[in-house]
Amino acid sequence: xxxxxxxxxxxxxxxxxxxxxxxxxxxxQEQLATSRRINRLSDAPLDAARAHRxxxxxxxxxxxxRNLEQAQHEIEYAASTLQDASDIFVEAREICIRAADSATxxxxxxxxxxxxxxxxxxxxxxANAQYNGRYVFAGTANDTQPYAxxxxxxxxxxxxxxxxxxCAALDVGPRARVETGEAGPxxxxxxxxxxxxxxxxxxxxxxxxxxxxxxxxxxxxALTDHIERVTEVHDQAIDAASRLGWRSTQLExxxxxxxxxxxxxxxxxxxxxxxxxxxxxxxxxxxxxxLQAALIVAARLMKNTLLEYLE
Amino acid sequence: xxTSLSIGLSALLAAQKALDTTGHNLANVHTPNFSRQxxxxxxxxxxxxxxxxxxxxxxxxxxxxxxxxxIDRILLARDPASGAATRRSELLSEIESLFSVDPETSLxxxxxxxxxxxxxxxxxxxxxxxxxxxxxxxxTVAIAFNDLAEHLDRLRRExxxxxxxxxxxxxxxxxxxxxxxxxxxxxxxxxGEANDLVDQRLTALRDLAQLIPIxxxxxxxxxxxxxxxGFLLVANDDTTELAANADDGLCQITVGDSSVPYAPGxxxxxxxxxxxxxxxxxxxDCLDTLAATIxxxxxxxxxxxxxxxxxxxxxxxxxxxxxALAPLxxxxxxxxxxxxxxxVSVIDQTTGEVTQSKLAIHPNTDSLTDLAAALDGVDHLxxxxxxxxxxxxxASGYAFDFANKVVTxxxxxxxxxxxxxxxxxxxxxxTYTFTADATGTIGTTAGLTVTVTDSTGATVAVxxxxxxxxxxxxxxxxxxxxxxxxxxxxDATAPxxxxxxxxxxxxxxxxxxxxxxxxxxxxxxxxxLRVRPEVAADPERVAAGRSDDGGDNANALRLADIQDEAxxxxxxxxxxxxxxxxxxxxxxxxxxxxxxxxTATLLLDAAQNQRDAISAVNQDEEAVNLLxxxxxxxxxxxxVRSVEELTDELMQIL
Numbered sequence: 001x002x003x004x005x006x007x008x009x010x011x012x013x014x015x016x017x018x019x020x021x022x023x024x025x026x027x028x029q030e031q032l033a034t035s036r037r038i039n040r041l042s043d044a045p046l047d048a049a050r051a052h053r054x055x056x057x058x059x060x061x062x063x064x065x066r067n068l069e070q071a072q073h074e075i076e077y078a079a080s081t082l083q084d085a086s087d088i089f090v091e092a093r094e095i096c097i098r099a100a101d102s103a104t105x106x107x108x109x110x111x112x113x114x115x116x117x118x119x120x121x122x123x124x125x126x127a128n129a130q131y132n133g134r135y136v137f138a139g140t141a142n143d144t145q146p147y148a149x150x151x152x153x154x155x156x157x158x159x160x161x162x163x164x165x166x167c168a169a170l171d172v173g174p175r176a177r178v179e180t181g182e183a184g185p186x187x188x189x190x191x192x193x194x195x196x197x198x199x200x201x202x203x204x205x206x207x208x209x210x211x212x213x214x215x216x217x218x219x220x221x222a223l224t225d226h227i228e229r230v231t232e233v234h235d236q237a238i239d240a241a242s243r244l245g246w247r248s249t250q251l252e253x254x255x256x257x258x259x260x261x262x263x264x265x266x267x268x269x270x271x272x273x274x275x276x277x278x279x280x281x282x283x284x285x286x287x288x289x290x291l292q293a294a295l296i297v298a299a300r301l302m303k304n305t306l307l308e309y310l311e
Numbered sequence: 312x313x314t315s316l317s318i319g320l321s322a323l324l325a326a327q328k329a330l331d332t333t334g335h336n337l338a339n340v341h342t343p344n345f346s347r348q349x350x351x352x353x354x355x356x357x358x359x360x361x362x363x364x365x366x367x368x369x370x371x372x373x374x375x376x377x378x379x380x381x382i383d384r385i386l387l388a389r390d391p392a393s394g395a396a397t398r399r400s401e402l403l404s405e406i407e408s409l410f411s412v413d414p415e416t417s418l419x420x421x422x423x424x425x426x427x428x429x430x431x432x433x434x435x436x437x438x439x440x441x442x443x444x445x446x447x448x449x450x451t452v453a454i455a456f457n458d459l460a461e462h463l464d465r466l467r468r469e470x471x472x473x474x475x476x477x478x479x480x481x482x483x484x485x486x487x488x489x490x491x492x493x494x495x496x497x498x499x500x501x502x503g504e505a506n507d508l509v510d511q512r513l514t515a516l517r518d519l520a521q522l523i524p525i526x527x528x529x530x531x532x533x534x535x536x537x538x539x540x541g542f543l544l545v546a547n548d549d550t551t552e553l554a555a556n557a558d559d560g561l562c563q564i565t566v567g568d569s570s571v572p573y574a575p576g577x578x579x580x581x582x583x584x585x586x587x588x589x590x591x592x593x594x595x596d597c598l599d600t601l602a603a604t605i606x607x608x609x610x611x612x613x614x615x616x617x618x619x620x621x622x623x624x625x626x627x628x629x630x631x632x633x634x635a636l637a638p639l640x641x642x643x644x645x646x647x648x649x650x651x652x653x654x655v656s657v658i659d660q661t662t663g664e665v666t667q668s669k670l671a672i673h674p675n676t677d678s679l680t681d682l683a684a685a686l687d688g689v690d691h692l693x694x695x696x697x698x699x700x701x702x703x704x705x706a707s708g709y710a711f712d713f714a715n716k717v718v719t720x721x722x723x724x725x726x727x728x729x730x731x732x733x734x735x736x737x738x739x740x741x742t743y744t745f746t747a748d749a750t751g752t753i754g755t756t757a758g759l760t761v762t763v764t765d766s767t768g769a770t771v772a773v774x775x776x777x778x779x780x781x782x783x784x785x786x787x788x789x790x791x792x793x794x795x796x797x798x799x800x801x802d803a804t805a806p807x808x809x810x811x812x813x814x815x816x817x818x819x820x821x822x823x824x825x826x827x828x829x830x831x832x833x834x835x836x837x838x839x840l841r842v843r844p845e846v847a848a849d850p851e852r853v854a855a856g857r858s859d860d861g862g863d864n865a866n867a868l869r870l871a872d873i874q875d876e877a878x879x880x881x882x883x884x885x886x887x888x889x890x891x892x893x894x895x896x897x898x899x900x901x902x903x904x905x906x907x908x909x910t911a912t913l914l915l916d917a918a919q920n921q922r923d924a925i926s927a928v929n930q931d932e933e934a935v936n937l938l939x940x941x942x943x944x945x946x947x948x949x950x951v952r953s954v955e956e957l958t959d960e961l962m963q964i965l
Contacts, residue, residue: 053891193780
């Protein structure tokens with residue numbers, strides 16, 4: 001079948017080509033100007049949806065990292081404080097051993113009692129340590145001093161705990177929530193129990209002062225028995241420090257995981273959203289040429305009629 | 312001679328007519344839907360049929376328009392798809408432009424920042440900057456939802472005048488077709504061809520087909536009857552009018568005097584109605600679902616936490632009911648409620664003792680007044696309804712909250728009082744049972760233990776309360792609580808047991824959120840979402856914790872956890888997943904509309920090219936015709952001149 005071509009249909013085809021080339025040119029220009037492949041949802045709907053999910057995840061990772069850094073600082077500070085407490089227990093144990101020696105005279109024990117008083121005071125200050133204005137060993141009640149002493153006859157008779165037994169936690173990774181500290185009782189023992197570190201030191205001081213007026217033999221035996229108790233409260237503090245250390249190590253692994261995941265997300269986001277500048281520049285050049293060609297064809301069509309050749 | 316002159320004259324007239332027709336074609340080369348015309352001539356036979364008689368010249372019998380009705384029908388069939396696709400693409404592109412893809416200003420990014428603000432609050436729950444950050448971000452979320460809902464709704468409202476405009480055009484074009492039918496009939500009756508009138512009618516029909524799908528039939532006088540999806544729009548020279556009105560927020564089309572809604576099924580009108588009555592309401596519904604779900608989930612968790620100042624001395628609901636005696640589910644609360652329990656904790660501010668009451672609520676039968684009466688019946692608590700609002704107050708020296716505290720004195724094991732402390736941190740409600748394992752005296756009998764089991768019978772802990780245990784000393788248990796035993800004796804043979812229910816969620820059904828008690832958000836959809844003014848004015852009310860401990864961030868963590876939860880109201884999607892699916896759908900709809908427009912345009916252009924191949928004017932053809940008929944005219948004139956010269960010669964002879 002011979003197709004009869006009129007000027008109208010030829011012009012329509014030329015304009016249609018020019019319009020398509022213009023549209024594609026505009027897309028390439030926009031991608032170059034914004035450096036983005038997706039400038040509206042219809043540019044790539046599924047990629048736009050996926051990019052949103054990836055960005056949401058990246059934003060969470062950034063928050064996790066901030067939390068992780070805060071948690072690590074708090075844990076390191078608590079661990080450092082526990083190291084000081086550990087030194088106190090070491091010194092207390094040494095005093096206990098020396099005092100248990102029958103060669104030690106009462107005067108020396110009195111001096112040791114005075115030293116232990118100082119250790120109690122120092123331990124109290126360590127237990128009430130603050131980081132960034134918050135009490136480290138108070139659990140969630142970190143705006144209230146956790147340990148309070150009661151005096152009797154000018155000396156500390158007991159130390160009570162007024163903090164919380166639960167600790168705050170922070171999200172440091174996907175499904176990774178970590179407590180950022182230790183509540184006092186888990187470090188210094190439940191007040192009033194055998195594990196109470198303050199009670200152990202106070203009892204040591206009282207033994208050294210021999211307020212109960214024990215015989216030398218009884219006193220030596222009591223001090224010998226007390227070595228184990230001081231050792232146990234020391235071990236309790238070491239356990240707490242170990243837990244903190246393990247948590248800190250875990251946080252390091254988590255940091256690495258987050259860093260890797262953040263990097264992967266950044267690459268994925270770039271793949272989904274960023275324009276390939278080289279490809280866009282090439283497309284711009286091609287569409288410009290296509291548009292010019294379409295316009296030249298349209299111009300030629302308008303010129304070529306029979307009238308051009310009739311005199 | 313007379314006959315010769317007639318022959319010449321007939322040739323001159325035929326050439327003149329042909330030239331006029333060619334000129335008419337050239338003048339209408341760009342007229343849409345014009346069908347080129349050509350003269351049909353026939354020789355005039357001799358007056359007498361004899362051996363030497365010649366014909367009497369040429370006569371123009373008629374002027375034909377070159378057209379193919381089949382191609383015209385194809386165009387009329389493709390016009391509605393083109394009109395619909397173009398309009399739909401235009402509207403969906405406008406809708407799409409309302410959804411920003413900017414990584415910082417899109418609605419999705421703003422929602423994510425809300426959950427990040429909860430995580431920031433968890434880092435420093437007593438910090439005013441962090442609390443202010445939560446309020447600011449919640450306000451930003453509310454404004455983003457409000458703006459998007461307003462834009463979508465405004466667009467929907469603006470489609471009614473657009474629909475009315477299209478309907479007015481349809482009515483006008485129908486009138487035009489009817490008028491042209493009349494003129495064409497008159498022309499035919501008088502023996503005319505009405506070629507130009509038929510082309511004008513085709514233009515009107517095609518314009519009409521862009522707006523609404525039509526089916527055209529012609530009668531013997533070439534009058535067009537136009538059917539539009541079930542009714543006769545044009546019948547000869549009569550028309551039926553359409554009307555467009557809003558009905559319950561939807562655009563509706565009616566035909567003539569009928570009140571039955573009419574569905575055009577295509578064309579620009581069909582596209583506008585589809586966007587106004589289906590697409591936009593669907594998008595608004597999705598937006599409302601997302602806003603309402605975020606508000607409900609945040610509010611439910613916020614309501615069971617406490618602000619910086621801890622438990623409440625008094626509190627008033629913020630969602631009033633019109634009828635305090637009507638069942639709650641008939642009070643148009645933000646969402647429908649299921650039957651369940653509400654646990655309220657009352658705290659003696661002097662001793663710190665916590666007592667609890669668990670209220671059963673049946674929202675299909677219980678009214679707000681019933682709920683107030685139940686709360687009023689709780690020791691040291693009073694409640695009443697005033698102007699549709701529920702007011703709850705603690706007695707002097709008592710505070711209350713709806714957080715997951717544990718009852719202080721659940722009972723005694725033998726003669727030893729059991730004391731609990733802390734906040735329940737379990738995923739699901741459980742019952743802990745304390746059972747004496749042996750008989751003895753607390754703190755004295757060696758090896759005396761108490762076993763704690765959960766509701767499945769599994770052992771939670773075995774507590775050493777024998778020699779070495781100090782009565783009153785706290786022992787930690789799983790689930791965030793600690794227990795202590797007072798001095799006394801326990802007996803394993805009785806056996807002595809104490810059971811205590813540990814409620815994981817004091818308000819699992821969301822009664823507090825529905826009534827607006829201790830909530831962060833007000834409103835129930837995208838347009839009405841807002842931060843409660845009391846919280847906006849005082850960020851200390853943001854419920855970061857579940858106790859008044861300064862470092863308690865448990866509630867902030869619960870609020871942040873919403874982001875990762877698969878929510879039933881969102882079809883078991885997370886907030887991010889639902890939003891991603893939503894924008895994916897908006898983008899796909901727009902993309903498909905653009906593709907549909909390109910396809911429809913290509914199909915229409917192909918049909919138009921086919922019509923042009925048959926009916927359109929080719930300027931080169933007409934130029935040749937001009938030459939041809941010009942020559943014919945010249946030769947005819949020369950013939951007449953020759954006849955005249957012969958006549959002159961004859962006259963000279965006579």
